[in-house]
Amino acid sequence: MDKQLDVCFDRVEKALGTLVDSIAKYHPSVAQVNELGLADVELNKGLEDLQTHQSNYRRIQDLRAATTSFDTQIKDTLRLLANTRKELVNAPATVFPSDRPSYDIDYDELLAYASRISKTTIPPAGAANGISTEPKAENSGGPGTETAATTPAGGTPNGALTGAATPANINGAQQQQDPASQSQQLVASSGGDGVAAQDELPWKLNPFSDVEFVPWPSEESVRKGALATLAFLSEKGVDPENYDPEEEKARKEREKEEQQAAEERERQEREERERRVREEQARLRAEREKEQREAWRRASVTGGAGPSQSSPVGEKKQFQFMADDDEDDDE
Amino acid sequence: MDVEMQQSPPPLPADNEPKYGGFSRFEIELEFVQSLANPFYLNHLASQKLLNEPAFVAYLSYLRYWTRPPYLKYLIYPGPTLKHLELLQEERFRQEIISPELVYALAAEGAKAAVEWHRE
Numbered sequence: 001m002d003k004q005l006d007v008c009f010d011r012v013e014k015a016l017g018t019l020v021d022s023i024a025k026y027h028p029s030v031a032q033v034n035e036l037g038l039a040d041v042e043l044n045k046g047l048e049d050l051q052t053h054q055s056n057y058r059r060i061q062d063l064r065a066a067t068t069s070f071d072t073q074i075k076d077t078l079r080l081l082a083n084t085r086k087e088l089v090n091a092p093a094t095v096f097p098s099d100r101p102s103y104d105i106d107y108d109e110l111l112a113y114a115s116r117i118s119k120t121t122i123p124p125a126g127a128a129n130g131i132s133t134e135p136k137a138e139n140s141g142g143p144g145t146e147t148a149a150t151t152p153a154g155g156t157p158n159g160a161l162t163g164a165a166t167p168a169n170i171n172g173a174q175q176q177q178d179p180a181s182q183s184q185q186l187v188a189s190s191g192g193d194g195v196a197a198q199d200e201l202p203w204k205l206n207p208f209s210d211v212e213f214v215p216w217p218s219e220e221s222v223r224k225g226a227l228a229t230l231a232f233l234s235e236k237g238v239d240p241e242n243y244d245p246e247e248e249k250a251r252k253e254r255e256k257e258e259q260q261a262a263e264e265r266e267r268q269e270r271e272e273r274e275r276r277v278r279e280e281q282a283r284l285r286a287e288r289e290k291e292q293r294e295a296w297r298r299a300s301v302t303g304g305a306g307p308s309q310s311s312p313v314g315e316k317k318q319f320q321f322m323a324d325d326d327e328d329d330d331e
Numbered sequence: 332m333d334v335e336m337q338q339s340p341p342p343l344p345a346d347n348e349p350k351y352g353g354f355s356r357f358e359i360e361l362e363f364v365q366s367l368a369n370p371f372y373l374n375h376l377a378s379q380k381l382l383n384e385p386a387f388v389a390y391l392s393y394l395r396y397w398t399r400p401p402y403l404k405y406l407i408y409p410g411p412t413l414k415h416l417e418l419l420q421e422e423r424f425r426q427e428i429i430s431p432e433l434v435y436a437l438a439a440e441g442a443k444a445a446v447e448w449h450r451e
Contacts, residue, residue, distance in 0.1 A: 101399075103399075103400045105400070109404065113404045116407065117406075117407050117408075117409060119407075120407045120408050121407075121408065121409070121410060121445060122445055122446070122448075123445060123446060213442075213445070214369075214438075214441070214442060214445075215368070215408060215410060215411055215441050215442065215444070215445035216365070216368035216369040216370075216408050216411045216412070216441065217362075217365050217366055217368065217369055217372075217408065218369070219369065219371060219372070222366045222369065222372055225362045225366070226352070226353075226354040226358055226359045226362050227359065227362060227363055227366070229352050229353070229354070230351060230352045230354070230359070233352045238352075240351040240352035241349070241351055243350070243351070243352055243353070244350045244352070244353045245352065245353045246353055247353075
């Protein structure tokens with residue numbers, strides 16, 4: 001580009017020089033003037049080219065910068081990709097032992113199971129707050145620490161008492177420590193066989209939550225369970241096989257009901273009999289009374305008195321009888 | 332129970348199945364296997380000298396069907412239950428669970444795990 005321009009300039013310069021020489025020699029020529037004009041036109045064209053060239057050059061530079069940045073980006077991406085791949089390859093995957101069978105587990109089933117065991121596998125939310133299961137420094141080394149854990153039933157009420165007596169010991173750690181130190185004193189003579197210090201059991205996780213939590217069936221529930229029932233039955237000498245207390249109870253109830261029904265029937269029959277006897281007696285009595293009344297009436301009629309008003313309350317039969325009698329009297 | 336050892340695991344709960352003292356075999360075995368999660372109960376079993384009896388050991392081995400579906404999902408104390416069931420297959424553990432220290436260590440570990448497992 002520079003050479004091209006140089007040529008243009010040279011041409012203009014030469015034309016100008018020739019023209020100036022010719023003018024200096026007082027012998028100008030039109031051809032030389034034209035030559036200068038042409039050279040000037042050429043120079044202008046050259047300058048335009050230069051401008052284009054410059055803008056092209058600038059564009060090239062821009063493009064180069066863009067390429068560089070894209071290169072960097074590609075490199076970064078590749079590097080990231082490579083690193084990620086490396087990480088992926090190195091990521092520890094769960095190794096399923098080939099000697100054990102694996103099972104397909106339904107997602108819903110798994111969630112249902114998780115919600116079912118949430119009550120029995122972790123302590124209630126309030127109870128786990130603010131407790132630490134770290135070994136307590138104050139208790140370390142003492143052989144009585146385990147004993148503190150061994151007697152949670154005895155230790156806990158003590159702790160509650162101590163807490164009530166000294167309200168200053170509000171924090172749970174202090175309160176939990178008290179039964180420990182107490183039982184430590186209690187068993188100081190018996191301990192000392194060189195056992196390692198254990199963590200104190202968080203039986204009462206939060207002393208204020210009043211919740212005892214253990215991640216297994218409590219002794220109470222074991223005592224109340226089916227096995228205890230079976231043991232009780234076998235102690236009574238009952239073969240538990242095919243023995244169902246519920247059915248047994250139902251059977252007894254059924255028998256009792258049947259007995260009651262039989263008694264009821266018998267009672268009804270007895271009442272029926274008694275009723276019949278009573279009716280019979282009443283009838284006999286009524287007949288007797290009627291005869292008696294008849295006798296009285298006859299006696300009174302023969303005695304001259306009017307129709308007796310003394311017995312209008314008799315039975316219907318008797319009344320009819322009397323009515324007939326009255327009619328007879330009226331006639 | 333000796334008879335049951337030779338049998339396959341009990342069927343899942345259904346109606347009209349034979350009952351033992353009002354409980355199905357499934358219920359009884361579920362309760363027992365979960366009782367094993369309690370370290371103090373293990374100690375109690377050891378103190379009854381049950382853990383030395385071959386029949387009882389065989390029964391413990393038979394109870395391993397609880398580690399597989401479809402029975403697995405009925406355990407509501409899965410962690411300690413499965414752990415102790417596995418430990419009980421070991422002769423040494425059966426001998427040493429008579430020691431109170433081991434019982435308390437197990438109990439402390441279980442309680443601690445229940446509180447801390449999700450804090451990791």
